Amino acid sequence: MEPSSHAETSPSVPREKFHVLVGVTGSVAALKLPLLISGLLEIPGLEVKVVTTERAKHFYNPQEIPVTLYSDEDEWQLWKGRSDPVLHIELRRWADLMVVAPLDANTLAKLANGICDNLLTCVIRAWDLHKPLLFCPAMNTAMWEHPITAQQVEQLKGFGYTEIPCVVKKLVCGDEAHSLLQELLPRIKLVQIQSSFLSNVGLTVESLEWSWSHGRSVDHSGKREKGP
Numbered sequence: 001m002e003p004s005s006h007a008e009t010s011p012s013v014p015r016e017k018f019h020v021l022v023g024v025t026g027s028v029a030a031l032k033l034p035l036l037i038s039g040l041l042e043i044p045g046l047e048v049k050v051v052t053t054e055r056a057k058h059f060y061n062p063q064e065i066p067v068t069l070y071s072d073e074d075e076w077q078l079w080k081g082r083s084d085p086v087l088h089i090e091l092r093r094w095a096d097l098m099v100v101a102p103l104d105a106n107t108l109a110k111l112a113n114g115i116c117d118n119l120l121t122c123v124i125r126a127w128d129l130h131k132p133l134l135f136c137p138a139m140n141t142a143m144w145e146h147p148i149t150a151q152q153v154e155q156l157k158g159f160g161y162t163e164i165p166c167v168v169k170k171l172v173c174g175d176e177a178h179s180l181l182q183e184l185l186p187r188i189k190l191v192q193i194q195s196s197f198l199s200n201v202g203l204t205v206e207s208l209e210w211s212w213s214h215g216r217s218v219d220h221s222g223k224r225e226k227g228p
Ligand SMILES: Cc1cc2nc3c(=O)[nH]c(=O)nc-3n(C[C@H](O)[C@H](O)[C@H](O)COP(=O)(O)O)c2cc1C
Pocket: 024, 025, 026, 027, 028, 029, 053, 054, 055, 056, 103, 104, 105, 106, 107, 138, 139, 140, 143, 177
């Protein structure tokens, strides 16, 4: 993390940018990461960082990601001794909102069970539940329709996270996949609009977090098109 990050994360230091942390996992939908990041960067007032799993790296070109990209190696590189920051704690503090897109079956299972064996799952295991966390499941229909998927998605919703529901897409191989990134940008825009509204009336990001966690301004009514 940059040296400035401690100051950035202090609640007493006012800042103009709303911090969005994107988590990306090893689904083929991670091909769309560059598109997602460029879409987010078009929204004024957002600062974006990415945390990737090792498997996700297979699907995108890091040269096409114009923001800071963190992976497991950074977590262990950063910490050499007691006084050093711990990256997953710094990132959970830095973020005003996290979006995991795409969320594959493997990381879904880990999150539902509290497993934290990499940087991404550690950030989420340490997540401040007063802050919004959105997740976009993406997997082949065969995986999606296994009954454990619905259980684990419900578990995440039970933690207060918001599911961006899947749509069905035909894959080149003829199979179907459940994935959805396109609903995501309007959700982020909603947060951004709330953020600028709040600052216009002299409120702070802390108030925004409050409104998300207590008011639940995003609806949870998304329906599964298929699956249990
Ligand atoms: C070409 C390819 C595409 C894949 N697509 C998906 C997918 O869309 N959804 C999914 O849940 N797993 C998918 N997988 C399997 C995951 O990559 C695998 O479970 C991996 O261990 C996930 O690791 P991670 O959760 O740490 O990123 C795919 C694997 C391959 C080889």
